[in-house]
Amino acid sequence: MTGLIDEDLAYIWHPCAQMKDYETFKPLHIVGAKGSYLHLDDGHRIIDAISSWWCKSLGHGHPQLKQALLRxxxxxxxxxxxxxxxxxxxxxxxxxxxxxxxxxKVLFASDGSSVVEMALKMSVHAHRIQGNCQRNHFMSLSNAYHGETLLALSVSNTDIFCRDYEALLLPVHFLKHIPYVHSTEDPMWADCSAIWPDILRQLAPYQDTLSAIIVEPIVQGAAGMRIYSQDFLKRLAHWAKKHGIYLIADEMMTGFGRTGTWFAYKHADITPDFLCLGKGLTAGWLPMSALLLTDTIYQLFYDDYQRGHNFLHSHTHSGNVLAAAVADEVCRIMRDQSIVKSIEGLSATLLKCMRRVEEETSCVMNIRCIGAIAACDLIVTKEQAHRRLGYEVYQKAVKLGALLRPIGNTIYWLPPFTISTDCLNQLCDITIKAIKDVMSQPGY
Ligand SMILES: Cc1ncc(COP(=O)(O)O)c(C=O)c1O
Structure with a gap:
């Protein structure tokens, strides 16, 4: 008899995967999910350490969200x-x-990539309406990730996702030497004046041709949970405003509390011109994304149809009502239960746990933490350089009881905000054991 996994592998191409990897490590057969746990068909449960690709902010099966959907x-x-x-x-x-x-104002789409496309397109369109047709270039940050469709990929700077499509991507300027920090305690967090002249030199040549600068405010997720200075974001936003360039905040991962504020741009006390939301918007229940923008931009397009200032961009499921009902309830729960405030305590526990990983393994460095995100990098020796250590840690951790999904050699936790301290300690134990097992294996 053919099992479910065989049938899966016979018919399905999984996202972000080399399918051959599944020959030796099969897809996990999920039969249920509750809170911070995924239930497997063999009776085991494992901790969802990455909130199922960063979206299950309120955990799995939240009863109030289920009720909102059913209503x-x-x-x-x-x-x-x-x-x-x-x-x-x-x-x-x-x-x-x-x-x-x-x-x-808000427009709706279905996922992160499509809402990023929408913001980039609209920024160019808004400049065109004002007669600034030369403003059709974009700037982004080195190590950025903004999604997989071609425009979103053009403003991304993540080699493994971009390199095979280079011929199709727009030329985009990527700011280098981003002032990364380990936490909000780092002096650079509050003051990046030392590096700012270098950034200004990079910005200057593009001040008259840029349509928009797009950023993942404060944390670059796919780059390995890299945290950067809020002062840098503040200065960049002010520079953009001064030169009439739009700022697009892509808060797909950082929005809805993840960095300890409702939205990460608030760390820098700025207002972006465009705000892209998704993932946590529906707490991962249904695919929905949203683009928020200023009234000034909205008014540029508001005109008689014949004038041609129409943003004729649509997605079949724009404004999907099931997703909207859930997202509406997510906002309510987060407000009524002061979820963002509770992240302070969670953050302290995450950092304590990550420090324990460092002490007990002596195999990691660069511990960083903000809000409900903690990360570190494996220390890789020359002999280990050819191994996929992160992938080995993933396999080991699953066997021990956690869906930990390192990015390259970066180990990180991005759990549901509702995770209990017990569960977090368990996740910490599993991470330590998985790292020790993998790193103590002789090179091969
Ligand atoms: C910052 C950022 N932008 C865009 C995306 C793309 O979102 P989606 O996978 O929903 O298309 C992601 C996905 O992880 C992201 O982290």
Whole structure:
């Protein structure tokens, strides 16, 4: 008899995977998920240490979110969102706007990449309407990641995702020498004046041709959870404003509390022109993304149809009502239960645990932590350089009881905000054992 895994491998191409890897380490057969745990068909449960690709901020199976979804399903599940409206989407839009002072309008899409595309396109369009047709270039940060569609990939600087499509990507300027920090205690966090002249030199040649600068505010996730100076973000935002360049904050991963503030741009006390949200927007229940923008930009497009200033960009599931009902409830839960405030305590525990990993393994360095994110890098010897150590740690950790999914040789935790201290200590023990086992194996 053919098993489920055989059938899966016979028909399915999994995301972000070399399918041959599954010959030796099969996909995990999930039969349930609750809180911070994933339940496997063999009866074991494992800790979801990365909130299922950074989206399950409130854990799996949250009862209030389930109720919100069921309530909406009883009414209707999806209706074209051009020319129609409904209570759930309007309520959600009001909440999103009230959480982001200075942003006034919201458009919906289905995922991160498509909302990033939308922001980039709209920035160029807005400049065109103002007669600034030369403003059609983008700037991004080195090590950036903004998604997989071609425009989103163009503003990404992550070699393994970009290199095979280089011929298709737009030329984009990537700012180098980003002032990375380990935590908000790092002096560079509050003052990056020492490196700013170098950044200004890089910015200057593009001040008249840039349409927008796009950033992952404060933490670059796919680059290995790299945290950078809030002062750098503040200076960059002010420079962009001074030169009439839009700032796009891509908060796919950092939004909805992940860095200890509702949105990471708030660390720098700035307001971006565009804000891209997803993942935590529905706490990972359903695919939905949102683009928030200023009224000034909105007014540029608001005109008689014949004038041609129309943003004719659509996605079939824009404003999907099931996702909207859940997202609306996510905002409510986060507000009513002061979830963002609770992340302070979680952050301290995460850091303590990561320090224990360092002490007990002596195999990691560069511990960094902000909000509900903690990360470190494996110390790799010359003999180990050819091994996929992060992948080996992943395999070992799964066997020990945690879905830990390192990025290269970066080990990180990005758990649901609702994870218990017991569960976190368990995750810490598993991480230590997995690292020790992998790193003590002789090179081969
Ligand atoms: C900062 C950032 N932008 C965009 C994306 C792409 O989002 P999606 O995978 O929903 O297309 C991601 C995904 O991880 C991300 O972290």
């Amino acid at each position: 909406q399903i009883e009414r209707f599940e999806h209706v074209i969102f051009a020319n129609t409206t409904n209570k759930s989407v309007v309520s959600l839009a009001k909440q999103l706007i009230s959480l982001n002072e200075g942003l006034h």
